Amino acid sequence: MSLLSWGPASLTPVAAPADDGPGNPWFSWRYVTENADAIGTALRFHAGLTAQTVLIALLVAVPLAVVAYWIRPLTAPILALSGILYTIPSLALLSLLAPLVGTTSTTSVLIALVLYALLVLVRNSLAGLTQVPAEVIEAATGMGYGRFGRLWRVELPLALPGILTGLRLATVSTVALVTVGSLIGQGGLGDLILGGFRNNFYKAEIMTGTVLCVGLALILDLLLSGLGRLLTPWTRGRAA
């Protein structure tokens, strides 16, 4: 099968070191220390791409959600559309983008990732905004808030838990999705996972990539949930 012949050149040596314990171990500290540079580069690339994706998606999604919130007839179509688009498989999206943007550029991976993160964020932000109670909005209007003032001082803060839930979901799934990018040459830790599979099924390389990926997702999730606690002190009394 041609699978083994295409794809990016691996970052790491082809075979397991000879004295790396018996056979082909799942975990090898020796592999990690010997390839610390390559692993570090992949990890940094992975984290960087995730951060870029989530930031861009956030900057686009919140205004979009606000527009959908203000113009009520748009709410249902936008929710439906984002739900439908979200079902498109990442492999299909990447393979449709790759010919357009080029296979070796990070941009095509970034576009696909931003699109997925965007859909989650818009849905959750919109859900958060629409759950602001009507009485609260009336009270704010009665206090003399205009449309923008109300949005900035009342509605967005109250929607913050919803937005943050979306942000956490988007971040975790982006970390997992970046790996798929190794299909078209830019996969961060995915390059380790797929590289290990192609290099004689070198288990330690696959496992290192996986563990770092899951670890990165969990750390980012914890960071964001901490940020959420800081930003929404009024929810702390309730059960988590």
Next chain:
Amino acid sequence: MSYFNEGFTWLNDPLNWTNPGGLLDRLTEHLVISFWAVLLGCVIGWPLGIWLGHRGKGGGPVVTAANLTLAIPTLALLTILPLTPLGFGKPPVVVALAVFAVPPLLANAYTGLRSIDPETREAARGMGLSGGQLLRQVELPLSVPYLAAGLRTASVQVVATAALAALVNGGGLGQIISAGFGIGMSNGGGGQIVAGGLAVALLALLVEGLLALVQRLVTPPALRVRKRRRTAVTVSTG
């Protein structure tokens, strides 16, 4: 845009559909893998979710743990499982996909049973129903919309994720795309990549539409307006 024209040309060639390893073969593979994965997911996710929901205790951590599988890259699971005693071929792919099907099934079954009005439960108890009768006659029928929503989420997710199985030679429609990358972008592979991408995307949308219809059909009319599709887990396209 020339790749897109090439893609349509590729799709218009009947040989690309009927050849061994052509679109029809890959489509069948794709659906067979997805079917077994969803079935396996149901066998594990539903009883567990229903039992936890019926008991009403200890469900929270399980649902949280199930949600944590979001953080596991699909690609990693697909590459790791063939190297375990499962061996290469379809079984590891089916198991890997089932792992991603369980969380939505489990979480929705649990949410469905927990969201039943406590007064309904009490009334049924008062009428003398035993635990098993309560489950069969009251709780399960009332949570059918949730079970259907979970099935829909899980199925769409599995069909979408099954495309990645091609990266580890697991077959399915993704194989068309990966073969296209194998030929090379400029040697006619570009068109095949686009054609495969379109096929996979269309299949996912078709399955989503079909299952949305099924979900609507099994939801009693009285519940349709009140309970929108409230899924405890969002879809993760792998």
